[in-house]
Amino acid sequence: MPEKFVNLKQLSECLGLSQTTVSRALNGFPEVSEKTRQRVLAAAAEFNYRPSPSATSLATGRTRVIGHVVPLSFHRMINPHFSDFMGGASEAYARAGYDMLIRVVREEEEESVYRDFARRNRVDGVVVHGPLVDEPRIPLLKSIGLPFVVHGRGGGEALDYSWLDVNSRGAFLRATEFLADLGHRRIALVNGLETMNFAHRRRQGYETGLAARGIDLDPALITSEDMVEPYGYRATLQFLALPQPPTAILFSSVLPAMGAVRALSEMGLRPGSDVSLLTFDDRLSFLQSGAASQSADIPFLTAMRSSIWQAGQRVAEMLIHQIESKSEDTVQELWEAELVVGRSTAPCKELSRSLAKEVS
Amino acid sequence: MPEKFVNLKQLSECLGLSQTTVSRALNGFPEVSEKTRQRVLAAAAEFNYRPSPSATSLATGRTRVIGHVVPLSFHRMINPHFSDFMGGASEAYARAGYDMLIRVVREEEEESVYRDFARRNRVDGVVVHGPLVDEPRIPLLKSIGLPFVVHGRGGGEALDYSWLDVNSRGAFLRATEFLADLGHRRIALVNGLETMNFAHRRRQGYETGLAARGIDLDPALITSEDMVEPYGYRATLQFLALPQPPTAILFSSVLPAMGAVRALSEMGLRPGSDVSLLTFDDRLSFLQSGAASQSADIPFLTAMRSSIWQAGQRVAEMLIHQIESKSEDTVQELWEAELVVGRSTAPCKELSRSLAKEVS
DNA sequence: CCCGAAATTCAAAGCGCTTTGAACAACACA
DNA sequence: TGTGTTGTTCAAAGCGCTTTGAATTTCGGG
Numbered sequence: 001m002p003e004k005f006v007n008l009k010q011l012s013e014c015l016g017l018s019q020t021t022v023s024r025a026l027n028g029f030p031e032v033s034e035k036t037r038q039r040v041l042a043a044a045a046e047f048n049y050r051p052s053p054s055a056t057s058l059a060t061g062r063t064r065v066i067g068h069v070v071p072l073s074f075h076r077m078i079n080p081h082f083s084d085f086m087g088g089a090s091e092a093y094a095r096a097g098y099d100m101l102i103r104v105v106r107e108e109e110e111e112s113v114y115r116d117f118a119r120r121n122r123v124d125g126v127v128v129h130g131p132l133v134d135e136p137r138i139p140l141l142k143s144i145g146l147p148f149v150v151h152g153r154g155g156g157e158a159l160d161y162s163w164l165d166v167n168s169r170g171a172f173l174r175a176t177e178f179l180a181d182l183g184h185r186r187i188a189l190v191n192g193l194e195t196m197n198f199a200h201r202r203r204q205g206y207e208t209g210l211a212a213r214g215i216d217l218d219p220a221l222i223t224s225e226d227m228v229e230p231y232g233y234r235a236t237l238q239f240l241a242l243p244q245p246p247t248a249i250l251f252s253s254v255l256p257a258m259g260a261v262r263a264l265s266e267m268g269l270r271p272g273s274d275v276s277l278l279t280f281d282d283r284l285s286f287l288q289s290g291a292a293s294q295s296a297d298i299p300f301l302t303a304m305r306s307s308i309w310q311a312g313q314r315v316a317e318m319l320i321h322q323i324e325s326k327s328e329d330t331v332q333e334l335w336e337a338e339l340v341v342g343r344s345t346a347p348c349k350e351l352s353r354s355l356a357k358e359v360s
Numbered sequence: 361m362p363e364k365f366v367n368l369k370q371l372s373e374c375l376g377l378s379q380t381t382v383s384r385a386l387n388g389f390p391e392v393s394e395k396t397r398q399r400v401l402a403a404a405a406e407f408n409y410r411p412s413p414s415a416t417s418l419a420t421g422r423t424r425v426i427g428h429v430v431p432l433s434f435h436r437m438i439n440p441h442f443s444d445f446m447g448g449a450s451e452a453y454a455r456a457g458y459d460m461l462i463r464v465v466r467e468e469e470e471e472s473v474y475r476d477f478a479r480r481n482r483v484d485g486v487v488v489h490g491p492l493v494d495e496p497r498i499p500l501l502k503s504i505g506l507p508f509v510v511h512g513r514g515g516g517e518a519l520d521y522s523w524l525d526v527n528s529r530g531a532f533l534r535a536t537e538f539l540a541d542l543g544h545r546r547i548a549l550v551n552g553l554e555t556m557n558f559a560h561r562r563r564q565g566y567e568t569g570l571a572a573r574g575i576d577l578d579p580a581l582i583t584s585e586d587m588v589e590p591y592g593y594r595a596t597l598q599f600l601a602l603p604q605p606p607t608a609i610l611f612s613s614v615l616p617a618m619g620a621v622r623a624l625s626e627m628g629l630r631p632g633s634d635v636s637l638l639t640f641d642d643r644l645s646f647l648q649s650g651a652a653s654q655s656a657d658i659p660f661l662t663a664m665r666s667s668i669w670q671a672g673q674r675v676a677e678m679l680i681h682q683i684e685s686k687s688e689d690t691v692q693e694l695w696e697a698e699l700v701v702g703r704s705t706a707p708c709k710e711l712s713r714s715l716a717k718e719v720s
Numbered sequence: 721c722c723c724g725a726a727a728t729t730c731a732a733a734g735c736g737c738t739t740t741g742a743a744c745a746a747c748a749c750a
Numbered sequence: 751t752g753t754g755t756t757g758t759t760c761a762a763a764g765c766g767c768t769t770t771g772a773a774t775t776t777c778g779g780g
Contacts, residue, residue: 007765008767019768020730021729024729050479052479052765055766072451078644079645080440080646086462100461100463102450120415265621286588309438368737383739391759393759414735418767480765
């Protein structure tokens with residue numbers, strides 16, 4: 001048996017007031033006397049009154065819903081980086097009284113979906129995920145006037161929209177130099193898909209780092225794929241089979257880095273002492289231990305850290321602020337990743353060996 | 361510059377028809393002549409007409425949105441099992457023209473949120489995640505008359521609602537017997553949280569399996585926690601430190617099983633030959649390799665397999681069917697997990713040793 | 721005690737769609 | 751020519767809320 005609900009009309013009849021007054025009392029307008037407001041609030045609570053979202057949004061044009069459009073081909077939903085981001089965002093939405101709407105679309109529908117969203121408010125705004133080096137969604141959204149915040153940046157120089165990004169270039173530059181300073185000369189890069197702008201920037205940082213330390217780029221030491229565990233496993237095995245294997249490997253995510261750990265363990269090699277591993281770490285929640293003791297420990301993997309969960313939270317906040325302030329001005333945030341040294345990096349063995357030789 | 365859109369009124373004025381006729385032509389009602397329908401369809405396409413979702417849902421009471429309520433405390437969003445399920449569901453929604461709505465709530469709000477959802481349609485139905493042994497949401501949803509499908513089952517015997525579940529009991533029974541038949545007498549269980557009904561059933565299967573093979577239950581060999589990687593790592597180290605360590609370990613998910621692999625590798629032990637590992641495998645997408653070659657291989661972990669992604673898809677389909685058919689009858693599906701033998705299980709060493717002794 | 725301003729309250733229109741009940745046209749039949 | 755039928759179209763009401771512009775009440779001061 002479905003529950004009984006009162007609507008605004010019934011509520012106002014019970015109170016002997018007009019719908020106008022009741023609506024205003026509920027929405028905190030100033031032109032209603034305090035006495036009436038209290039009466040209305042009490043009655044609303046008693047009858048458990050809730051306004052109908054569709055009616056409200058039809059009347060106001062606002063929905064309190066944020067859209068996330070996910071292209072089918074990317075399968076982003078099933079990617080832990082994506083879902084961690086979404087976890088952070090959804091918590092921020094909850095705090096602000098918003099809902100998250102997810103629409104999976106075929107690539108070619110994407111544009112028309114954004115237009116639909118803009119049309120009399122399916123959502124109040126959208127988050128743009130995983131911008132490409134050349135990102136068409138940004139001009140599109142600007143032209144249709146739908147509020148949006150980008151997680152990452154597009155490739156162009158026109159950054160006149162709101163975004164939040166991690167300084168990928170800087171992080172990979174530092175990481176590369178860090179490894180070079182440990183004596184490594186053959187440093188491999190297990191990158192994400194380089195059509196993604198973030199991966200593109202990571203590569204730039206890596207190349208700049210090598211150049212800064214006078215190391216030649218070796219294309220055989222670079223791979224670019226979707227960041228999953230088996231990818232890291234395969235790439236590592238492949239690198240180790242080279243005539244001149246790398247002594248250090250940089251990873252775009254903890255997932256492929258875990259694959260590398262597996263590969264090394266199968267080959268009887270130890271991370272750190274045998275091959276140095278350094279990874280970008282999005283602080284994926286399901287890999288963090290619940291136990292406090294663990295975090296006090298020296299971490300296993302040396303990593304550039306930046307929480308993607310927090311990024312999701314912040315992007316959501318930025319978008320909600322943009323929507324509610326109705327201001328046209330854009331906000332940009334560039335986060336620095338921290339470089340945390342763990343047990344998976346060590347001075348280059350070959351180098352120490354040759355040093356030892358020199359000394360003796 | 362925001363785009364221009366036509367609404368139904370403008371469209372019908374252009375056509376010199378009434379809103380009624382246009383609306384009916386668009387929605388495929390029979391009482392409109394074929395000639396007019398074609399004209400209307402053409403005009404709608406030309407002007408790129410899209411009905412306003414809020415207006416439609418205000419008028420019809422249907423929203424084409426499915427709700428997922430996620431308690432904050434569970435942090436399910438950041439759990440790969442959960443997001444894989446959501447990935448499957450969202451694809452099914454997309455195919456049927458539905459959207460997915462996610463609302464993160466504080467535990468104590470949960471009930472009132474469901475009531476709100478039911479109230480004049482915030483959503484057309486909801487999916488119930490992770491039912492507990494004693495699940496209050498089921499009677500609640502039945503009483504408020506909001507369509508729902510449960511992923512899993514509640515603990516009670518009154519199963520008169522729609523659900524889809526994996527036969528956890530059966531799977532863990534088989535797995536336990538399988539290990540016992542390899543000669544293992546000390547089999548540990550790294551279970552999920554046993555307040556969850558699925559974990560409860562897995563434990564039952566495990567206990568039944570032990571009993572069937574005449575093995576006594578040892579509480580020191582059972583743990584119950586959230587299924588993350590570090591949990592498996594810790595649990596394994598803890599087991600191996602026992603005076604009488606287990607020779608085989610059952611895991612509730614690949615994640616803790618991966619932690620176990622890490623632990624073993626650190627101790628210089630090999631899965632299979634030293635300790636047998638057998639895990640429930642939800643076929644988490646981000647752990648599957650994209651390469652076809654890999655799947656032709658013998659898998660590394662011996663596992664009970666059932667795709668949680670497909671479960672999400674199927675649950676979504678069931679719910680949409682329930683909503684669209686408006687029928688009151690419930691549907692239940694119980695899926696069997698397949699037991700796939702990999703390299704992480706082997707006959708019990710101690711047993712072979714004693715057998716060898718006997719022979720000599 | 722009355723008047724104008726300020727403080728409250730209200731009736732009604734509108735948001736964009738669906739749907740009811742009636743009107744109208746077309747047609748066959750007597 | 752009139753009547754009943756069928757096929758098409760329409761005007762208007764309604765979904766539940768917000769908001770405009772007008773009406774009503776309250777109150778301090780002349």
